[in-house]
Amino acid sequence: MSAIADSPPVVVLAQAGKGYWASVWSRLIKDKVAMTALAVILVIVLAAIFAPYIAPADPFKGSMLRRLKPIGFPGYPLGGDELGRDMLTRLIYGGRLSIFMGVLPVLCAFVVGSSIGIFAGYVGGWINTLLMRIIDVFFAFPSVLLAIALSGALGAGILNSIVSLTIVFVPQIARVAEAVTTQIRTRDYVEAARVSGAGAFTIVRMHVLGNVLGPIFVFSTSLISVSMILAAGLSFLGLGVKPPEAEWGLMLNTLRTAIYSQPLVAALPGLMIFMVSISFNLFSDGLRSAMEVKQ
Amino acid sequence: MNGAGPIVDVKQLTVDFATGGGASVRAVAGVDLTLKPGETLALLGESGSGKSVTLRALMRLHPKSARFGGSVNVDGRDILAMPAGDLARYRGKIVSMIFQDPGLALDPVYRVGDQIAEAVMRHEGISRAEARKRALGLFERVRIPSPDRRLDNYPHEMSGGMRQRAMIALALACRPKVLLADEPTTALDATVQIQVLLLLRELQRELGLAVIFVTHDIGVAVEVADRIAVMYGGRIVETGPCADVIRNAAHPYTLGLLASRTGHGAAKGSRLVTIPGSPPDLTNLPPGCSFSPRCPRAIEACRQIVPPLVVTGPGHAAACIRVDAASVALSA
Numbered sequence: 001m002s003a004i005a006d007s008p009p010v011v012v013l014a015q016a017g018k019g020y021w022a023s024v025w026s027r028l029i030k031d032k033v034a035m036t037a038l039a040v041i042l043v044i045v046l047a048a049i050f051a052p053y054i055a056p057a058d059p060f061k062g063s064m065l066r067r068l069k070p071i072g073f074p075g076y077p078l079g080g081d082e083l084g085r086d087m088l089t090r091l092i093y094g095g096r097l098s099i100f101m102g103v104l105p106v107l108c109a110f111v112v113g114s115s116i117g118i119f120a121g122y123v124g125g126w127i128n129t130l131l132m133r134i135i136d137v138f139f140a141f142p143s144v145l146l147a148i149a150l151s152g153a154l155g156a157g158i159l160n161s162i163v164s165l166t167i168v169f170v171p172q173i174a175r176v177a178e179a180v181t182t183q184i185r186t187r188d189y190v191e192a193a194r195v196s197g198a199g200a201f202t203i204v205r206m207h208v209l210g211n212v213l214g215p216i217f218v219f220s221t222s223l224i225s226v227s228m229i230l231a232a233g234l235s236f237l238g239l240g241v242k243p244p245e246a247e248w249g250l251m252l253n254t255l256r257t258a259i260y261s262q263p264l265v266a267a268l269p270g271l272m273i274f275m276v277s278i279s280f281n282l283f284s285d286g287l288r289s290a291m292e293v294k295q
Numbered sequence: 296m297n298g299a300g301p302i303v304d305v306k307q308l309t310v311d312f313a314t315g316g317g318a319s320v321r322a323v324a325g326v327d328l329t330l331k332p333g334e335t336l337a338l339l340g341e342s343g344s345g346k347s348v349t350l351r352a353l354m355r356l357h358p359k360s361a362r363f364g365g366s367v368n369v370d371g372r373d374i375l376a377m378p379a380g381d382l383a384r385y386r387g388k389i390v391s392m393i394f395q396d397p398g399l400a401l402d403p404v405y406r407v408g409d410q411i412a413e414a415v416m417r418h419e420g421i422s423r424a425e426a427r428k429r430a431l432g433l434f435e436r437v438r439i440p441s442p443d444r445r446l447d448n449y450p451h452e453m454s455g456g457m458r459q460r461a462m463i464a465l466a467l468a469c470r471p472k473v474l475l476a477d478e479p480t481t482a483l484d485a486t487v488q489i490q491v492l493l494l495l496r497e498l499q500r501e502l503g504l505a506v507i508f509v510t511h512d513i514g515v516a517v518e519v520a521d522r523i524a525v526m527y528g529g530r531i532v533e534t535g536p537c538a539d540v541i542r543n544a545a546h547p548y549t550l551g552l553l554a555s556r557t558g559h560g561a562a563k564g565s566r567l568v569t570i571p572g573s574p575p576d577l578t579n580l581p582p583g584c585s586f587s588p589r590c591p592r593a594i595e596a597c598r599q600i601v602p603p604l605v606v607t608g609p610g611h612a613a614a615c616i617r618v619d620a621a622s623v624a625l626s627a
Contacts, residue, residue, distance in 0.1 A: 020404055020449065125359075187399060188394050188395075188396065188399035188400040189399065189400050189401055189402040189403075191356065191394070191400075192392070192394060192400040192401070192462075192465070193402075193414075194356065194386065195354060195356065195386055195387060195391060195392040195466075196386065196387035196391060196414040196417070196465065196466075196468070196469070197383045197384060197385070197386040197387035197388060197414070197417055197418055197469075198383070198414075198417060199383050202417065206402070206405070206413065207402050210402065210404040210405065211402070211403070211404055214404075
């Protein structure tokens with residue numbers, strides 16, 4: 001007893017708080033799955049960006065004599081496609097369009113959808129009901145069908161598929177944004193801000209955005225993989241990228257005929273889509289759990 | 296303090312909430328309140344008695360469905376008629392508020408110091424560095440240890456008591472004249488509660504604040520208040536100087552509250568005294584005194600008219616037509 005009393009008082013110094021994102025990152029970095037996924041994404045994205053420097057051949061130069069070569073054929077590390085073009089080169093180049101079409105529609109939808117959702121959620125009342133019921137109409141269609149219908153109506157092409165994919169994702173993001181905003185709006189700290197004289201704009205900018213963007217961001221990263229698969233699907237159906245561009249979905253389509261002669265080569269673009277989209281999914285899962293430990 | 300007029304003057308305040316289908320609930324039914332600078336008033340009452348609604352009316356913090364009647368004057372301004380822009384300048388600067396649960400009232404994604412600095416910058420247009428200096432001063436004032444480092448804390452890195460201190464610092468950031476406290480100690484540990492109460496009392500004296508303290512805990516009210524106003528069913532049923540209300544309670548409801556306290560003197564195993572019945576349903580109040588269905592002294596006349604406040608002593612009034620009978624019968 002006296003030993004305890006005599007021991008010098010332990011001085012616990014208050015830790016200066018680590019930034020929120022810094023603490024999220026420190027948790028994320030311990031998550032092996034998320035980190036592996038991030039590494040896969042980074043490698044493929046970097047390869048796509050620097051494609052001209054690392055691809056072994058010209059993605060458009062074919063050879064009628066060397067069509068549909070198997071994996072490991074001299075000069076064709078991953079085989080050749082139906083026009084005798086080097087598969088490895090085209091897979092590297094294909095990442096450019098495929099990832100672009102995975103990320104850009106989600107980014108556009110993130111901006112548009114969260115604006116609509118936050119506005120609807122913060123304003124509330126009949127405006128909220130009106131906007132959300134309109135949004136609900138889009139949910140009546142399966143997203144694949146909606147993307148195909150919109151692309152079909154707008155016409156084939158990269159820009160049009162990006163537009164149609166954006167339209168597909170806007171309602172989904174808007175709904176999450178609205179749900180989170182409605183929840184945040186009634187929190188005491190929003191009222192506390194109002195009590196200290198903050199106007200609606202300040203409250204939205206500081207307290208709503210600060211608390212809403214995180215969850216929407218996580219949700220959006222999980223949409224990237226969906227967007228990639230949908231974009232590939234559109235290209236596969238001839239509604240997206242046009243030949244001879246290299247794009248994984250389109251490559252899957254053109255190699256479809258070779259499924260019996262060179263099944264492994266024909267499956268490669270699909271494998272790429274699978275790897276990248278699952279990596280995005282796993283990474284967004286990791287991000288979610290790293291961000292959840294907030295309070 | 297000096298002979299100045301009241302800083303808060305509420306007259307015949309009524310607050311109705313639309314409940315859908317054209318119906319409405321009268322949460323506050325004609326409340327009169329005055330508060331002089333430097334005075335502390337405790338609004339005492341159970342859930343649904345209208346104490347928080349009254350408090351919020353001083354800030355006009357109600358949803359659009361709320362309808363106000365009567366007048367609310369704070370610092371010579373009519374709050375109920377104030378345009379939105381003035382209202383934003385008034386909130387925080389003249390009147391400010393502390394919430395029940397500091398864990399919910401501080402934004403989890405911002406450093407506490409930044410939240411205080413933000414409020415100061417909003418009202419006074421000073422630089423961030425200046426505002427931070429002010430926040431540091433406030434943290435010292437509310438006795439947060441190592442205040443410089445604590446300013447950079449996120450709310451979840453603080454303990455409950457410290458968060459409430461930070462919340463008090465935030466409320467005092469723009470040197471308000473009136474501080475509203477909505478059960479500020481309810482969410483805290485008993486040991487922390489008394490510290491926060493003492494701190495509030497001290498700050499109130501130092502800064503000459505007028506404080507309205509909403510609580511359902513008579514012990515807390517006695518600790519902090521100069522005057523007590525007891526609310527029941529949306530009305531003030533008894534008001535007077537703190538000690539006087541406790542010693543010479545006149546309204547049967549106040550007497551019931553006092554009798555149902557868990558005192559140290561109560562014998563172990565003895566049953567707690569309670570007020571029979573349950574809190575009134577605001578959608579369906581009895582026509583006369585709303586306490587009459589639960590009142591041991593109620594007579595037929597109680598069910599006919601709403602009793603007016605009757606003066607029972609200096610500054611002490613109770614809304615009961617049987618004031619004498621009640622105090623004699625129940626305090627005996």
